[in-house]
Amino acid sequence: MTFADGWVCKACWKSNRPQDPACYRCKTPRDADDATVEAQRAAKEARAEQPEAIPDAVVAVPVVIFRSYGRVWQRGGFVVLGFLILIAIGGVTDVGYLLLTGGMGAGLIVSGILAGEVAEEMRNREAWAFVVGIVISIVAVVSSVLAVDVLAPGLFDPTAVRWLSAIVFGGAGLAAAVGLVLLFVRREA
Numbered sequence: 001m002t003f004a005d006g007w008v009c010k011a012c013w014k015s016n017r018p019q020d021p022a023c024y025r026c027k028t029p030r031d032a033d034d035a036t037v038e039a040q041r042a043a044k045e046a047r048a049e050q051p052e053a054i055p056d057a058v059v060a061v062p063v064v065i066f067r068s069y070g071r072v073w074q075r076g077g078f079v080v081l082g083f084l085i086l087i088a089i090g091g092v093t094d095v096g097y098l099l100l101t102g103g104m105g106a107g108l109i110v111s112g113i114l115a116g117e118v119a120e121e122m123r124n125r126e127a128w129a130f131v132v133g134i135v136i137s138i139v140a141v142v143s144s145v146l147a148v149d150v151l152a153p154g155l156f157d158p159t160a161v162r163w164l165s166a167i168v169f170g171g172a173g174l175a176a177a178v179g180l181v182l183l184f185v186r187r188e189a
């Protein structure tokens with residue numbers, strides 16, 4: 001994130017708001033001299049090398065799951081869009097079916113990109129990233145079930161659609177939820 005008229009921290013390259021006297025992330029003063037900047041960088045590296053009190057798997061598992069889900073969703077989205085071109089060329093003129101296919105493809109790509117971003121922030125232990133991850137998963141499950149219901153009623157077995165959505169998107173949501181809980185449990189410890 002960058003701010004208009006903001007400034008960039010010399011120690012960690014975080015973008016800060018113009019009114020902040022010190023870096024939001026690493027607390028280096030805005031007008032720090034080179035020695036202070038060096039000291040802050042050294043401290044940051046020392047922290048990074050410290051062993052974790054609790055195995056990092058707590059955070060790493062949702063990150064890995066989200067990253068791979070993100071990749072699968074994006075790839076799936078492109079496959080679906082390719083399929084859309086094929087069925088359009090093939091002479092399918094059912095608007096509902098074309099909309100459903102196009103919407104699913106675009107939705108998958110967007111959620112995939114978002115999931116990738118979220119995975120990066122999960123690695124930084126940002127609680128909001130886990131929350132966004134859960135929201136993406138819920139929205140994806142609900143919208144895929146609704147889209148099939150509204151745009152192509154009777155085309156697929158509704159129970160099968162629900163199960164498929166739960167498997168395709170629910171796993172990621174579950175991973176994010178577990179990560180969020182563990183993040184808080186760990187903070188209190």
Ligand SMILES: [Zn+2]
Nearest residue numbers: 009012023026
């Ligand atoms: Zn900084």
